[in-house]
Amino acid sequence: PATVPYHRSKIRMNTIGGTNWQLPGQWIEWKVNAEKEGLYQITIKGRQNITRGLYSNRKLTINGEVPFKEAENIEFNFSSTWQNFELGNEDGPFLFYLKEGENTIRMEVVLGDLAEILRTAEESVYVLNSAFRKVLMIVGSAPDRYRDYQLHKKLPDVMATLSQQSVVLKDLSERLEEYTGQRGSHNAILNRLSYQLEDMARRPRTIQNRMTQFRDNVGALGTWINNTRYQPFEIDYIIFSAPDAEIPKADASFFRRMFHEISAFIASFTEDYSSVGNVYDTDEAITVWITTGRDQAQVLKRMIDDSFVPETGIAVNLELVQANVLLPATVAGSGPDVALSVLNSEPVNYATRNAAVDLTQFPDLGDVLREFTDATLLPYRFRGGLYGLPEQQQFLMMFYRRDIMEELGVAPPNTWEDLYYIIPTIQKANMEVSVPVAVNNDPWGAMESFSTFLYQEGGQLYNGDGISSALDTEEAIEAFKKWSELYVNYKFPVIFDAQNRFRTGQMPLLLHEYWLYNSLQVFAPELRGLWEMAPLPGVVREDGTIDRSTTSGGYAVMMLEQTKNKEASWKFIKWWVSADTQVRFGREMESLLGASARHPTANIEAAKRLPWPVKDYNALAEQRKWVKGNPEVPGGYFTSRHLNNAFRKVYNEGADPRETLLDYVRTINEEIDNKRKEFGLPLRDGGK
CATH class of the missing domain: 3.40.190.10 (Periplasmic binding protein-like II)
Structure with a gap:
């Protein structure tokens, strides 16, 4: 009830900013008409009710110029309720010169004194992930908790890094406390990780037993960086006034709030909230x-x-x-x-x-x-x-860590043969490669990755117009064998956190739907410039072209x-x-x-005009040329379901791929027959 205009039950677009105006560089501009030129006091009715214990910073310009140094970094502290923020300092309100007529007021998100703190923290995340990866190369993903790996002798540079970064993070915590004037939850991850690094450097024989905690704490530091970079601030209105003018109260009174709650409750019986x-x-x-x-x-x-x-x-x-x-x-x-x-x-x-x-x-x-x-x-x-x-439309792309691939001396694969060649080098360093399979009983992951092999083998999902399954053909059986061998023979992980493993370097190469690109841009800013998105590995055809066929969802x-x-x-x-x-x-x-x-628009003309970097858009456009659609047919839901079942049987029980797939094809065809009979469509035997 404190905002203007107000409605008891409708959502009014009566404020601006908030989480829509929180990233450095974003700005909002207002046109203000001053009846007379002169010095004005600026009061902003707003609130910053998201980042507790931290300021949101803004740079203010008038007619394209910063009026004075203090306006380069105006701080708005946390408040759960609406406040009147009078722009000024302990000496009193600032006075801003406005010319007669139209003036342009711009407020831009800046990090202020936080910029250097966050930049140092980003460097720490990258350095610590590199240290984690070096330890991982020796102890592996499942280390023996009772073995002495003698890490202090084999990795003296890592021990020095742990000690150094412990000091860096402790210093960051102290600087943050000085900046905010308080010690709170925003210091917790810095202090916790600083202590862990110091203790690991002092007791290196315990490191292999603390790898999961180490990885999680470094990931938490990265999340803290992302959250701290956000500078939300919501504005209801701005008042330009004489220095001694009376400013209306910002928050609603107790009785006004009570009236609002009663009115909203009554309106809930008639309001259509859908x-x-x-x-x-x-x-x-x-x-x-x-x-x-x-x-x-x-x-x-x-x-x-x-x-x-x-x-x-x-x-x-x-x-x-x-x-x-x-x-x-x-x-x-x-x-x-x-x-x-x-x-x-x-x-x-x-x-x-x-x-x-x-x-x-x-x-x-x-x-x-x-x-x-x-x-x-x-x-x-x-x-x-x-x-x-x-x-x-979403389809698979290949993601790889360029820095790690260079360290290992391997090139990103163009074909599956290239991939098979570099897998031993990556796995020898106790790192992983993977392709998505179903997670949480969702069979689409299996369908997507299997279809990649199927189409590159020249196969198809169905015969005719969907009258029967085509997974009993030699092309489909060969595709199923190649696909399942990745997990059975090459030990690709079936369930994994793609973002975290890619970020830490534990999985420097993987195939994934391209929405991962957007997540990594936000989730792992410290990796900027160190990873690439490229078309999938493929099969070389007789004419020399590389067939990178895959399917898409959406x-x-x-x-x-x-x-x-x-x-x-x-x-x-x-x-x-x-x-x-x-x-x-x-x-x-x-x-x-x-x-x-x-x-992820499916419109190819729209995709050209969305803000993709040229190199990454070209990679998407190249892969899009090879995307094939999966036809939908009556009873087709059995295909993805039982393809996933066939994979699980081969993976978990060591069953023969050919016989397993053929068994499930019979089940799939029975369901297709049942559905086609239900809808009066032709059957395999010519009946209806």
Whole structure:
């Protein structure tokens, strides 16, 4: 109730900043019209209620210039409630000169005195990860706790590093305490790691028993750096006034807060909390459901209201729902006109039940499809129809630590033969290489990595239009053997934390979906310039080209058959998947949530315009050429499920790959037959 304008139950866009304005270099600019030139006092109604014990720093400029030195670093301390921050110091408020007429006020996020502290901490993370890796090369990932590895004799430089970094971190803690004026939770990881390093250097025979704790503490230091770099500050309004002017109170009174709570409670009985933004009360409005998150929904609603609605005159009501609500709502006849961010398998799943609209009926479909590859469209095709359009696309890329590869004297692999050649060198140094497999009973990881081998062997998932599984062909069996041998013979780990192992250097080479790139940019800033993303290893063809085929996953948009206005729904879908809309959505999400939220759009024209570095975009574009879509067929869910089961049986029980896969193919074909019979489709034996 303290912000202006206020509403008892609606979310008002009545403040600016917060977590959307927290990274160094981000700025907000205001145009201020002064009736008279002169000296003004500036009071900001704001709050910094996220980073307890630390300041948020801003640089203030007026008409492009810093008015005086103190304005280069203005500190806003932690406050759980709204405060009036009077810009000044212990001697009194600052006075800022404004010319008559329009003035430009800019506030930019800066680190201030924290910059040097964080820079030193980043260097420590890199040095300590290097020390961890050197110890790992000797003791391995599962050291003998009773063995004396004589690390103080074999690695005297590491012992010196541990002692030196202990002193560095202790000094950082003292500098941070001096900066904040208090000793709190922000000092904890610095003190804990400093003590551990000192103790490890003093008692080197205990190091092998403390490797996990050492790795976790270094990772925690990296997380602390990321969290401390954030400088959130939220602003309600700014007051420019004479020095002696009376300033209204910032926070709401007790009685106003009590009135708000009572009003909000009463409104909760009638408020529709699934709707996002304003609701159009007209029969002509189309209903769109989104299943991602509230941040994405609010950005999309804002784009709809200021772009799509004015351009087309079509009203859109956007609702945020759980993904598992769509099916029962559709069956009950209360579903939406358009569903966003549905899984790749859903459009065909709904189409087989006559619940999704075939988009080939729209004459301008061809113009829309020019911005997508055939691979991204394949999962939504069924018996000549197209029942969805792609929103997002993810596929495997190769990530490698350039610094470690150079240390080991190996080059990043171009082919699988290259990879097999360097695996012994990497594993001899007690490091790992891996390819993702299913985690937490999700079979997609297995499907994704197996399909890479399958397509590079020239195989396919299904025969005909999905009438039966093609995993009993020689190409599929050979692909399954090569894939499972990575884990059985080469001992690739099945379950692992890709980000942490890549960061510490424990896993200097891995294949992973390219969202890992965005995470590493934020998660491991100390590795900037020390790692690369490249296309996958492949197979050399007769003409000398390297076949890097793989598959992709993602999300789609589809139109439900129950829609009463197909033309309006189609216009919305065209607008949503267009390059301009996808680029704007991607940029809005990145400005809201940071680089880790970079939108993995399936639109190839939009992908060119998103803020990828040229080298990394070229690597993605090269791999995208080799991406093949996995077709969705009735009963196809048994393919990923039993492929995962076949892998587990080979990996855990040592079963024969050929016989195991053939056994499960029979089970897959039985389910495909059952589903095709249910939907009246032709069977393998010619019946229905």
